[in-house]
Amino acid sequence: MSTVSEVGLVPSGTSGAVHRRVGHTRISSRALTGVVEAVTADVFCVPVQSLKAQLRDDQGMLWVSIAVPMAVSPLRGIGRISDGGGQGSLYDRAEANRRRIIEQTRLLTGYVVGRVDLRLMGEPLARQGRRR
Numbered sequence: 001m002s003t004v005s006e007v008g009l010v011p012s013g014t015s016g017a018v019h020r021r022v023g024h025t026r027i028s029s030r031a032l033t034g035v036v037e038a039v040t041a042d043v044f045c046v047p048v049q050s051l052k053a054q055l056r057d058d059q060g061m062l063w064v065s066i067a068v069p070m071a072v073s074p075l076r077g078i079g080r081i082s083d084g085g086g087q088g089s090l091y092d093r094a095e096a097n098r099r100r101i102i103e104q105t106r107l108l109t110g111y112v113v114g115r116v117d118l119r120l121m122g123e124p125l126a127r128q129g130r131r132r
Contacts, residue, residue: 027109029055032055032062032109032111033053033054033055035105035108035109036053036055036062036064036066036101036105037051037052037053037066039100039101039104039105039108040053040066040068040101042104043097043100043101043104044068044070044097046068046069046070050069051066051067051068051069052066052067053065053066054066058114058115059114060112061111061112061113061114061115062105062111062112062113062114062115063113063114063115063117064101064105064113064115064116064117065116065117065119066116066117066118066119067118067119067121068118068119068120068121069121069123070120070121070122070123090120094118094120097118098116098118101113101116102116
């Protein structure tokens with residue numbers, strides 16, 4: 001955890017010594033959105049181009065809303081869901097992935113993610129070829 005001092009951010013675990021920082025570092029909303037989309041693509045094993053995240057402020061924390069396409073097979077192939085693998089139900093895997101998105105986004109950006117709304121969008125698996 002970090003604390004904000006009068007002159008800058010003091011990482012937790014330090015002696016509390018504050019160093020004066022010169023200048024400003026800003027992360028644009030587009031760059032932050034790109035990080036969230038890349039993390040989500042990695043977690044769900046989907047192309048980043050297939051994602052579109054929306055970010056909002058949630059009382060000082062990030063609120064992420066993102067739709068994730070997932071390849072699903074027809075009913076005869078029930079149980080085959082392409083979401084990067086994992087154990088448990090689809091809901092259990094989505095919950096685990098939600099936690100990973102929150103943690104990895106925090107580690108990469110320093111922002112606290114307070115809420116992640118996932119919309120899992122089923123897409124049929126591409127046909128391997130037509131039978132005649």
